[in-house]
Amino acid sequence: MRQYDLDQLVDRKGTFSSKWEFMPGDDQSALPLWVADMDFPCADPIIDALHKRIDRKIFGYTVYNNPTYKEAVTGWYKRRHGWDVKAEDIFFSPGVVPAICYLIQALSEEGDGIVIQRPVYYPFTNSILGNGRKVVNNPLIYRDGRYTMDYEDLDKKLADPGVKGMILCSPHNPVGRVWTLDELKKVVEIAKKYDKWIISDEIHFDLVREGVTHIPLLKACPEYKDRIIVCTAPSKTFNLAGMQLSNIVIENPEYQEKWLHTIGDKNSVGFANPFGITAMIAAYNESEDWLNQVNAYIDGNIAFCKEFVAERLPKATMVDCEGTYLVWLDLREYCKDKEELEEMMLRRAKVALDEGYMFGEEGIGFERINVACPRSIVKECMERMAQVLEGK
Numbered sequence: 001m002r003q004y005d006l007d008q009l010v011d012r013k014g015t016f017s018s019k020w021e022f023m024p025g026d027d028q029s030a031l032p033l034w035v036a037d038m039d040f041p042c043a044d045p046i047i048d049a050l051h052k053r054i055d056r057k058i059f060g061y062t063v064y065n066n067p068t069y070k071e072a073v074t075g076w077y078k079r080r081h082g083w084d085v086k087a088e089d090i091f092f093s094p095g096v097v098p099a100i101c102y103l104i105q106a107l108s109e110e111g112d113g114i115v116i117q118r119p120v121y122y123p124f125t126n127s128i129l130g131n132g133r134k135v136v137n138n139p140l141i142y143r144d145g146r147y148t149m150d151y152e153d154l155d156k157k158l159a160d161p162g163v164k165g166m167i168l169c170s171p172h173n174p175v176g177r178v179w180t181l182d183e184l185k186k187v188v189e190i191a192k193k194y195d196k197w198i199i200s201d202e203i204h205f206d207l208v209r210e211g212v213t214h215i216p217l218l219k220a221c222p223e224y225k226d227r228i229i230v231c232t233a234p235s236k237t238f239n240l241a242g243m244q245l246s247n248i249v250i251e252n253p254e255y256q257e258k259w260l261h262t263i264g265d266k267n268s269v270g271f272a273n274p275f276g277i278t279a280m281i282a283a284y285n286e287s288e289d290w291l292n293q294v295n296a297y298i299d300g301n302i303a304f305c306k307e308f309v310a311e312r313l314p315k316a317t318m319v320d321c322e323g324t325y326l327v328w329l330d331l332r333e334y335c336k337d338k339e340e341l342e343e344m345m346l347r348r349a350k351v352a353l354d355e356g357y358m359f360g361e362e363g364i365g366f367e368r369i370n371v372a373c374p375r376s377i378v379k380e381c382m383e384r385m386a387q388v389l390e391g392k
């Protein structure tokens, strides 16, 4: 088995990296642990496959709909998640957020309500509002450092005839929950009661912590398959976000038709990036050992943060991370004011993080820290934070 050196520091400046060169604020000298991509080099098979593809020298219009592509995806779902998906139920999208926008267009009308569970990945809000729909919030419950769902409130929100469905974040960004079978079943039970669809954003599905199992919603609740759409991608898993490729599982033939009409006729999306396809096939077919090592390394980074917080930031609470590579840190005992906290992090500690308030007002006083990077960067970030928050 290949051993990857995940401690190595790779210079990303000069590659148009969003994380390193287009940071929030006007000062680009902060240490960036914000946007969700990794500072780890990609798996060797991906790099080799891309070199070979470049040697073919022509990069014309490229079609995803072929058996090699589909088998790579279905094989991954089956091996990694024990999930059987038919090739014809997989649809390409240039990203999960674009897919959510297309699905909103396909499955609802202007003015309709769509439920999300804040604090949650903020592009959900933008996609709903940007398409003229209404955000209906079903806030998560935060108790004793752990997040759960408020089913009673969800029932009330989905009962509203003006609400057409919900976007589930599974695993949940930023709170790091990997929903259990019981939790998923309860959500579906409520959605079923009112015949509402669920878009399940499972982009973080391969990034789970040791001992935790992610369950795809369609696998958990096959009886509701006609109202569930699952969004997946190799992008978070294999650090390929710039390749712009994701796979959307739609089983209901009526929804498939709506999808094709929306992406094709309305938005003229169809061809995929040739590098994205090449990278995804090499990732899914040959790079599992890389992912196992990356997940173990992230486990180590999270354990480091936990220890650091306990010893050096005693007033902070680090929420248990079951999935994703994002640490969600409750700093309200240090600072409850969102502008002041942002100023403390970005200007004084000089760390660029995702500010909790961006995920909804439930996130005020929290910081989201992306720990998919060499441990030395995580340590430096925590040291800088401790110096500002604790003065040591």
Ligand SMILES: Cc1ncc(COP(=O)(O)O)c(C=O)c1O
Binding pocket: 036, 094, 095, 096, 097, 098, 121, 169, 173, 201, 203, 204, 233, 235, 241, 245, 246
């Ligand atoms: C929950 C979630 N969905 C979607 C995305 C982005 O997906 P894409 O880049 O494929 O649009 C992210 C990226 O951080 C995410 O965390």
